[in-house]
Amino acid sequence: MKNERLIKMTELDTATFQETIKSGVSVVDFWAGWCVPCQIFAPVLEELAGEMESVAFCKVNIEENDELARQFSVTNIPTVIVFKDGEPVSRMVGVKQKDEVQAAIQSHL
Amino acid sequence: MSRYDAVVVGSGPAGLEAALNLKIRNKRFLLFGSHSTSYKVETAPHIRNYLGIPDVTGKELQSRFLDHLQRMDIAVSAEQVNTIYPMGTHFAIATNQNAYEAAAVILCPGAFQGKPLPGEERLLGRGVGYCATCDAPLYKGKTVAILGWGDEAVHEANFVAELAKTVYYLPVKPSAAPLREDIRLLKGQAVEITGEQKAAALVLDSGPLEVDGVFLLRESIAPGTLVPGIALKDGFIQVDSDMRTNLEGCFAAGDCTGKPHQYMRAAGQGQTAALSAVSWLNTGNQQF
Numbered sequence: 001m002k003n004e005r006l007i008k009m010t011e012l013d014t015a016t017f018q019e020t021i022k023s024g025v026s027v028v029d030f031w032a033g034w035c036v037p038c039q040i041f042a043p044v045l046e047e048l049a050g051e052m053e054s055v056a057f058c059k060v061n062i063e064e065n066d067e068l069a070r071q072f073s074v075t076n077i078p079t080v081i082v083f084k085d086g087e088p089v090s091r092m093v094g095v096k097q098k099d100e101v102q103a104a105i106q107s108h109l
Numbered sequence: 110m111s112r113y114d115a116v117v118v119g120s121g122p123a124g125l126e127a128a129l130n131l132k133i134r135n136k137r138f139l140l141f142g143s144h145s146t147s148y149k150v151e152t153a154p155h156i157r158n159y160l161g162i163p164d165v166t167g168k169e170l171q172s173r174f175l176d177h178l179q180r181m182d183i184a185v186s187a188e189q190v191n192t193i194y195p196m197g198t199h200f201a202i203a204t205n206q207n208a209y210e211a212a213a214v215i216l217c218p219g220a221f222q223g224k225p226l227p228g229e230e231r232l233l234g235r236g237v238g239y240c241a242t243c244d245a246p247l248y249k250g251k252t253v254a255i256l257g258w259g260d261e262a263v264h265e266a267n268f269v270a271e272l273a274k275t276v277y278y279l280p281v282k283p284s285a286a287p288l289r290e291d292i293r294l295l296k297g298q299a300v301e302i303t304g305e306q307k308a309a310a311l312v313l314d315s316g317p318l319e320v321d322g323v324f325l326l327r328e329s330i331a332p333g334t335l336v337p338g339i340a341l342k343d344g345f346i347q348v349d350s351d352m353r354t355n356l357e358g359c360f361a362a363g364d365c366t367g368k369p370h371q372y373m374r375a376a377g378q379g380q381t382a383a384l385s386a387v388s389w390l391n392t393g394n395q396q397f
Binding site for chain 2 (some may be wrong): 035039040050063073094095
């Protein structure tokens with residue numbers, strides 16, 4: 001069994017969103033409580049959060065923040081958007097394997 | 110969450126035979142399917158080529174299957190499996206309500222009946238979905254069209270109607286189940302799903318219907334949708350003679366692997382798949 005360090009992602013809302021993503025590379029996971037694939041996907045991101053320390057890993061609950069979901073056209077979840085200095089640069093919809101997500105983030109570092 | 114040795118998806122002869130063999134080999138597993146095992150078996154009028162059981166009706170064969178399960182203390186979970194994700198170190202199985210983990214997976218979902226609608230695959234995940242209960246909350250206050258095959262689809266449509274503003278329902282396969290009164294029944298044939306970045310309309314032979322989302326609730330699931338990344342050949346899951354698919358730890362058996370669609374073949378493949386899975390689990394080679 002490999003040594004996994006899982007870091008809990010920061011929960012963002014409309015108030016804290018802009019401030020967090022405006023500089024550097026941020027990964028935002030759009031999720032909801034009733035979404036089972038989101039539950040399956042979360043540990044993948046938490047594991048990456050433990051390994052990619054220069055990246056901010058955050059999540060947005062779309063039930064509580066539907067303006068954010070609409071602003072970024074999130075129609076299916078989980079949706080992960082990579083932001084660089086406030087701009088969305090990459091989007092993945094659905095559960096992905098760790099190496100695919102890592103490669104997508106890495107390309108913007 | 111505790112991890113199972115294996116998960117079997119499908120309770121026809123392939124899935125049942127796989128489950129029997131996993132049980133005998135003392136593996137911890139879950140069997141997903143229908144409590145009545147297989148609708149196909151149940152409705153078969155007459156079977157003469159099932160070795161050892163000459164001249165039997167489908168109902169009698171089904172009854173024997175159920176009896177065998179009971180004697181072996183094997184339960185079928187009727188939770189609907191939506192997707193199986195290969196996670197690298199294990200498989201994550203998503204049902205409507207729960208997620209399960211297993212080291213190995215044996216796929217016996219049967220033959221997929223139904224060609225995708227034009228636009229369906231292109232817009233999948235962008236307004237087109239297969240699980241209404243999963244995505245319904247996303248369509249709160251919006252307009253949704255549902256194409257339904259049978260009873261389960263009607264139940265799901267009724268659930269969506271609690272959340273969406275407008276729900277249209279097209280009964281592709283009829284059902285006697287009661288549809289909510291506020292759901293608008295559609296007639297005719299679905300021709301295409303259109304939209305640029307996301308689904309915008311369901312086109313019927315009578316013309317286009319503007320919608321925010323389309324759900325296709327078929328009774329069987331396309332294997333490529335069930336397990337992303339699985340290799341197919343002519344629409345069937347590609348397997349070798351050990352019932353191994355292209356995905357490490359993932360096996361398939363029965364009608365989903367091709368023709369001829371016969372019960373004895375399905376059972377035989379189910380057994381082979383289970384024994385291959387056991388062998389694979391026993392080598393401790395779960396490093397994908």
